Amino acid sequence: MSIATTDQQHGAKAHSDGGWDAPGFVPVQSRAERFASNEPAAYPDVTGREIEWKYTPVDVVRPLIDGELDGSPYAYLANEADGVALDWIDRDDERIGVAGAAEEKASANAWASFERALSITVSGEQSAPVTVTRTGLGDAARAGHTVIRALPNASGLVVLQNGGAATLSENVEIVVEEGARLTVVSVQEWDDDAVHLASHFAVVGKDAFLKHIVVSLGGRVVRVNPSTRLAGEGSDTESYGLYYADAHQHLEQRVYVHHEGANTRGRVTYKGALQGEGAHTVWVGDVLIGTDAAGTDSYEQNRNLVLTEGTRADSVPNLEIETGDILGAGHASATGRFDDEQLFYLQARGISEEEARRLVVVGFLAEIVQRIGDPALEERLHAAVERELARGAA
Amino acid sequence: MSTLEIHDLQVSVETDQGTKHILKGVDLTINEGETHAIMGPNGSGKSTLAYTIAGHPKYHVEGGSVKLDGVELLDLSPDERARAGMFLAMQYPVEIPGVTVSNFLRTAKTAIAGEAPALRPWIKEVRESMTALRMDSAFAERNVNEGFSGGEKKRHEILQLELLKPKFAVLDETDSGLDVDALKIVSEGVNRAKDRTGMGVLLITHYTRILRYIKPDFVHVFVAGRVAEEGGPELADRLEEEGYDRYVAAADAGVA
Numbered sequence: 001m002s003i004a005t006t007d008q009q010h011g012a013k014a015h016s017d018g019g020w021d022a023p024g025f026v027p028v029q030s031r032a033e034r035f036a037s038n039e040p041a042a043y044p045d046v047t048g049r050e051i052e053w054k055y056t057p058v059d060v061v062r063p064l065i066d067g068e069l070d071g072s073p074y075a076y077l078a079n080e081a082d083g084v085a086l087d088w089i090d091r092d093d094e095r096i097g098v099a100g101a102a103e104e105k106a107s108a109n110a111w112a113s114f115e116r117a118l119s120i121t122v123s124g125e126q127s128a129p130v131t132v133t134r135t136g137l138g139d140a141a142r143a144g145h146t147v148i149r150a151l152p153n154a155s156g157l158v159v160l161q162n163g164g165a166a167t168l169s170e171n172v173e174i175v176v177e178e179g180a181r182l183t184v185v186s187v188q189e190w191d192d193d194a195v196h197l198a199s200h201f202a203v204v205g206k207d208a209f210l211k212h213i214v215v216s217l218g219g220r221v222v223r224v225n226p227s228t229r230l231a232g233e234g235s236d237t238e239s240y241g242l243y244y245a246d247a248h249q250h251l252e253q254r255v256y257v258h259h260e261g262a263n264t265r266g267r268v269t270y271k272g273a274l275q276g277e278g279a280h281t282v283w284v285g286d287v288l289i290g291t292d293a294a295g296t297d298s299y300e301q302n303r304n305l306v307l308t309e310g311t312r313a314d315s316v317p318n319l320e321i322e323t324g325d326i327l328g329a330g331h332a333s334a335t336g337r338f339d340d341e342q343l344f345y346l347q348a349r350g351i352s353e354e355e356a357r358r359l360v361v362v363g364f365l366a367e368i369v370q371r372i373g374d375p376a377l378e379e380r381l382h383a384a385v386e387r388e389l390a391r392g393a394a
Numbered sequence: 395m396s397t398l399e400i401h402d403l404q405v406s407v408e409t410d411q412g413t414k415h416i417l418k419g420v421d422l423t424i425n426e427g428e429t430h431a432i433m434g435p436n437g438s439g440k441s442t443l444a445y446t447i448a449g450h451p452k453y454h455v456e457g458g459s460v461k462l463d464g465v466e467l468l469d470l471s472p473d474e475r476a477r478a479g480m481f482l483a484m485q486y487p488v489e490i491p492g493v494t495v496s497n498f499l500r501t502a503k504t505a506i507a508g509e510a511p512a513l514r515p516w517i518k519e520v521r522e523s524m525t526a527l528r529m530d531s532a533f534a535e536r537n538v539n540e541g542f543s544g545g546e547k548k549r550h551e552i553l554q555l556e557l558l559k560p561k562f563a564v565l566d567e568t569d570s571g572l573d574v575d576a577l578k579i580v581s582e583g584v585n586r587a588k589d590r591t592g593m594g595v596l597l598i599t600h601y602t603r604i605l606r607y608i609k610p611d612f613v614h615v616f617v618a619g620r621v622a623e624e625g626g627p628e629l630a631d632r633l634e635e636e637g638y639d640r641y642v643a644a645a646d647a648g649v650a
Contacts, residue, residue: 340451341488348448348484349498349554350476350505359501363492363537370492 031256031286031320036101038111043104052104055282055314057250060221064169064197065106069143071113076134082127084156088116095119095147099173100201100227107199110169113143120148122182126156129374135164144170150180150208157183157374163218166194174202176210178232183211185372189384190219192249198224206232206261213372214270216243216251217384223252223282230257230264230293239268241283242368242381244388245311247276254284257300259293268300271368273361274311275392282314289321289329297327304335305364307357307392361389396426396463396479396561398594403458405439405446416442418619419458422596426561429588429595431605431630434616435638440598441485443616444566447596448482449475462562477506479561483551483568490538495550496520498538499557506558523556527583544571552583559587564596569604581607602634618645 037043046065048058058065073088089095096117102108120132148158160172176182190196196219204210216222228237243251257266272281283302304313317331338360346356362385369381405417416439424430434440446453447460449472460467467475490498499520504510524533527549539547548568555563565584569577585608588595597608605627613629615622615638622641623629 339488342490344448344450344472345484345488345490346498346502347472348476348482349502349558350473351502352473352505353471355501355505356473359493359498360490363490366492 031288031318032258032290034103036103038097038102038108040105040108040112043108046105052254056223056252057221060250061106061195061197061223063141063167064195065109067141069109069113069141069169071110071115071143073116073118074134074142074144075136076118076132078130078132079128081130083122083124083154084126084130084158085119085121085123086130086132087119089119089147090116093117093119095149095175096145096173098147099175099203100229102171102199104199106169106197107171110143110145110171114145117145117147120146120158122148122150122154122156122158122180124151124154126154129157129159129377131159131161131377133161133163134166135162137164137166137168139165139167141167142169144168146170146172147175148172148182148184149175150177150182152177152205153179155181158185159374159377160184160186161189162187162196163189163191164194165191166196166219168195169197170199172198172200174200174210174212176202176204176208178205179207180205181209183213183373185213185215185374185377186224187377187381188214188216188219188222188224190222192218192220194219194222196222196224200224200226202226202228202237204228204230204232204235204237207234208232209236210238211371211373212237212239213368214241214243214253215368215381216241216253217388219249219251221250221252223250223254225254225256227256228258228266229260230266231260233261234263235261236265237267238371239266240368240371241270241272242365243270243272243281244365244385245272245274245276245279245281246388246391248278249276250280250282252282254282254286255300256286257288257298259287259289259296259298262293263295264293265296266298266300269368270301271303271305271365272313273305273307273365273388274313275307277310279311280314281312283316285317285331287319287329287331289323289326291322294323294325295327296323296329298329299331301332302334303364305361306335306337307361358386358389362386396594398424398562398596399459399461400447401459401461403443403446403460404456405442406454406456407442407452408454415456416619417446420619420621422614422621424562424594424596426594427588427592428612429597429608429610430612430614431597431599431610432614432616433599433602433630433633435642436600438616439619440616441566444482444564444596444598447475447564448472448480473505476560481555481558481560481563483548483555483563483565485567485570487539487547487551489540491540493538494535495538496534499554502554503557520557523553526586527553528579529553545573545576548572548576548580549583552580552587556583556587559591560593562594562596563587564598566598567600568597569599569601577604578607584608602630605630615641617641
């Protein structure tokens with residue numbers, strides 16, 4: 001395979017993140033100093049012990065890290081809406097690489113492999129949510145690249161709806177320009193044996209707002225890592241996640257919010273449910289409040305509801321603060337079993353235990369679904385959560 | 395006529411210090427239409443009695459029976475007991491995130507009645523009960539007990555009592571944490587429900603003030619896991635003046 005080079009190429013020096021044995025070596029301390037390159041050869045071999053891989057079943061995703069990826073354009077379905085344009089753009093298009101760069105090898109592999117990128121541009125007032133549906137990616141290992149852009153003062157809602165078979169590594173760039181308001185929802189309802197690694201890179205401009213929502217329900221291994229740079233003064237993001245892991249399913253999300261500009265606001269809430277032997281979820285929440293981010297208001301939280309024995313939920317909130325002049329910064333994480341008091345309360349009103357469990361789980365996850373702002377999709381996801389539950393009861 | 399019959403009920407809980415016996419043989423019979431007040435000092439087992447009747451898993455029944463019209467409730471799950479006609483108004487109702495009051499009430503009514511209520515009459519009934527309890531209509535769209543004040547939680551309990559129409563209701567310290575106005579509103583709700591359905595009421599309280607609004611037919615003084623004395627409403631007046639000291643001292647002497 002040929003590896004295309006890009007302007008952002010880090011250089012030919014391989015293994016630049018290695019050297020752990022060198023005298024006086026200090027591992028990366030700040031999230032901002034993490035190595036980034038769109039060139040896979042710039043990364044050392046992945047062993048599974050690296051900070052960004054240590055929770056992931058590396059053997060399952062290996063083809064996406066080291067294998068050859070088909071980067072050709074794929075078929076998708078999208079509804080039409082005023083104010084939104086979709087088209088395939090070339091690798092050298094200036095819109096590519098604006099929001100960020102790969103920080104791990106599978107992401108770099110996808111970046112090096114895609115032939116054309118899917119561009120979704122929101123201009124003005126979007127008349128209806130746009131849903132881009134991918135269901136025909138197939139089993140062969142693929143690379144994808146998507147650029148979602150909201151022009152100044154535009155507002156819109158874009159849903160990336162994923163289903164069917166997939167072995168996919170992809171990068172999604174999200175650019176929210178000054179004064180724009182954009183909602184991006186990525187829904188993973190893949191087939192049971194699908195493998196999906198995604199890195200989302202968002203940059204939010206002055207007084208702009210991004211609502212980012214990750215919903216992961218289906219797939220063998222699904223890892224969606226959204227990074228958001230609150231670059232402009234007064235920029236604002238709300239980042240939500242909902243995941244429901246069944247037996248032997250690995251659902252991972254690494255959320256990074258970088259407060260760069262002054263008076264920025266960040267809210268991160270991820271909620272997950274786990275049921276069945278070997279169900280594994282990972283949430284890593286990194287928040288960095290930079291030296292120029294005076295007046296920052298930031299909060300991140302993760303909640304996990306454990307429904308059966310044999311599951312594992314990893315939850316790692318990290319908060320770095322480089323300026324003292326902030327409004328507030330906090331984080332919270334809780335992983336718990338069913339609350340017996342909630343069940344008792346509902347049962348004491350005549351509601352059967354099974355129905356009570358259903359109410360509690362659906363209610364727990366409803367908080368995220370209610371944030372989407374697309375009634376049709378909300379309804380569909382409520383139903384999808386109920387199906388997940390029924391699967392566990394069966 | 396419906397009857398709730400508690401006989402020689404003995405209950406323990408597991409604590410860090412080991413098994414603790416709380417109820418040591420409770421006998422109590424309540425007929426429909428009757429209101430029984432259970433009064434007693436803190437730690438006497440009043441709430442244990444309430445939660446045991448409702449079937450909370452934390453309480454282990456060591457012996458005795460609780461029969462509703464001859465059916466042994468202790469053999470039933472909490473939801474089966476509720477469907478048999480029991481209701482417990484809780485002292486500390488828990489939050490259920492993401493479940494709205496209206497969804498919760500409709501689900502509970504459907505479970506108790508065995509079929510979904512007809513929509514229009516149901517909405518009307520809910521609205522009327524909420525108005526009577528001075529609850530804003532926006533309340534129905536809030537999540538169950540989430541962010542409710544103490545008074546709102548108690549009103550919500552009594553709203554359920556009015557709508558679910560049990561044969562017997564146990565009110566566990568429904569008066570605690572209520573100001574005088576809220577206490578009156580909540581008491582009126584209980585009296586309304588009782589007038590309509592003729593249910594029996596087991597009113598558990600530490601203080602006599604709720605008895606000004608909900609008139610008991612019988613008063614039972616509960617001390618150290620047993621009924622220490624029984625009488626009519628006049629017994630409550632005496633407790634108001636004398637407190638529980640006399641009973642507690644007697645119970646301590648009995649133990650020693």
